[in-house]
Amino acid sequence: MKSAALTHVQVPEALRRRGIDEVLVFQAGLRHRFRRIEVRDGLLLHGEQGWGECSPFWDYGATESASWLHAGLEAATRPLPAPVRDLVEVNVTIPVVSPTQARRLIAASGGCMTAKVKVADPGSDLRQDCARVAAARAELGPEGRIRVDANAAWSVDEAVAAVIELDAAAEGLEYVEQPCPSVEELARVRRRITVPVAADESVRRADDPVAVARAGAADIVIVKAQPLGGVARALDVVDRAGLDAVVSSALDTSVGLGIGTALAASLPRLGHACGLATIELFTGDVTTSPLLPEGGALVPRRVEADQPVHQDVPRALVDRWVERLTAICHEL
Ligand SMILES: O=C(O)CCC(=O)c1ccccc1C(=O)O
Numbered sequence: 001m002k003s004a005a006l007t008h009v010q011v012p013e014a015l016r017r018r019g020i021d022e023v024l025v026f027q028a029g030l031r032h033r034f035r036r037i038e039v040r041d042g043l044l045l046h047g048e049q050g051w052g053e054c055s056p057f058w059d060y061g062a063t064e065s066a067s068w069l070h071a072g073l074e075a076a077t078r079p080l081p082a083p084v085r086d087l088v089e090v091n092v093t094i095p096v097v098s099p100t101q102a103r104r105l106i107a108a109s110g111g112c113m114t115a116k117v118k119v120a121d122p123g124s125d126l127r128q129d130c131a132r133v134a135a136a137r138a139e140l141g142p143e144g145r146i147r148v149d150a151n152a153a154w155s156v157d158e159a160v161a162a163v164i165e166l167d168a169a170a171e172g173l174e175y176v177e178q179p180c181p182s183v184e185e186l187a188r189v190r191r192r193i194t195v196p197v198a199a200d201e202s203v204r205r206a207d208d209p210v211a212v213a214r215a216g217a218a219d220i221v222i223v224k225a226q227p228l229g230g231v232a233r234a235l236d237v238v239d240r241a242g243l244d245a246v247v248s249s250a251l252d253t254s255v256g257l258g259i260g261t262a263l264a265a266s267l268p269r270l271g272h273a274c275g276l277a278t279i280e281l282f283t284g285d286v287t288t289s290p291l292l293p294e295g296g297a298l299v300p301r302r303v304e305a306d307q308p309v310h311q312d313v314p315r316a317l318v319d320r321w322v323e324r325l326t327a328i329c330h331e332l
């Protein structure tokens with residue numbers, strides 16, 4: 001994999017006080033459109049313990065992004081939790097692509113036996129979603145597991161109807177991730193389907209990340225270190241939710257994926273593959289040793305941003321990040 005573009009920026013005083021001695025802006029291409037974006041960019045922070053990542057999407061304001069900065073700071077300055085397993089099983093993530101491309105992604109996934117298929121995207125209808133899911137089953141065989149992620153796109157009735165069709169196309173779904181926007185809708189969907197429900201946005205973008213569990217609205221919680229404010233806070237969410245957890249990435253570089261695998265490796269219970277095989281969606285990475293699965297699993301480790309810095313991120317993007325970082329620091 002080639003290098004992401006990397007540029008040094010000045011360390012803000014608020015971060016230097018907290019132990020950060022280096023800040024980089026990165027920019028990496030994506031192989032397929034994902035979440036309406038084609039390039040991924042963000043910040044990497046270096047401290048005494050190594051590298052952390054802060055890469056909130058551009059539609060997030062400074063207050064919400066402060067959790068992502070907190071996660072980056074924690075990763076750079078605090079030790080990782082002790083692992084209780086030395087491999088983390090992962091899923092291949094299938095964006096809205098053709099059935100043929102879906103099969104290719106699975107075949108090239110480094111042995112992943114679980115596929116997460118994005119569905120309910122504006123660029124795809126239910127028939128196409130079913131075709132993509134059926135292609136995933138054909139590629140994985142009967143032993144594979146298939147989950148779908150609707151990113152909150154459906155109403156309750158739409159979700160119930162779509163899940164029944166997708167479950168048939170998949171010859172059995174492992175779970176459906178965030179079928180509807182609200183906790184209340186998730187609870188209603190969950191009562192009407194047999195496929196388990198996983199909460200993602202209802203955890204990572206909620207005022208109270210545990211409310212969805214308390215409401216009995218989900219079977220599984222998706223936890224992402226950056227939006228939850230770091231590894232310690234994510235562990236606390238899992239503990240208080242009392243549900244099975246799936247650790248996923250927010251389309252992190254290998255630096256963030258390394259932190260995510262450490263989080264997953266430290267969970268007392270891990271019953272599902274984690275969504276951490278996402279560097280395969282990138283055209284470049286910030287490290288010379290990307291966190292890629294082998295035998296369907298990742299080995300938890302810290303990842304260094306060790307690609308040479310060529311100051312090659314477009315100037316306008318660097319300026320936007322400097323300005324944004326100043327605003328987020330005020331929200332810490
Ligand atoms: O869970 C995975 O397989 C990969 C991560 C993923 O899908 C994702 C990545 C960035 C932003 C949102 C999401 C999501 O789960 O909705």
Ligand SMILES: [Mg+2]
Pocket residue numbers: 149151177178200201222
């Ligand atoms: Mg999701």
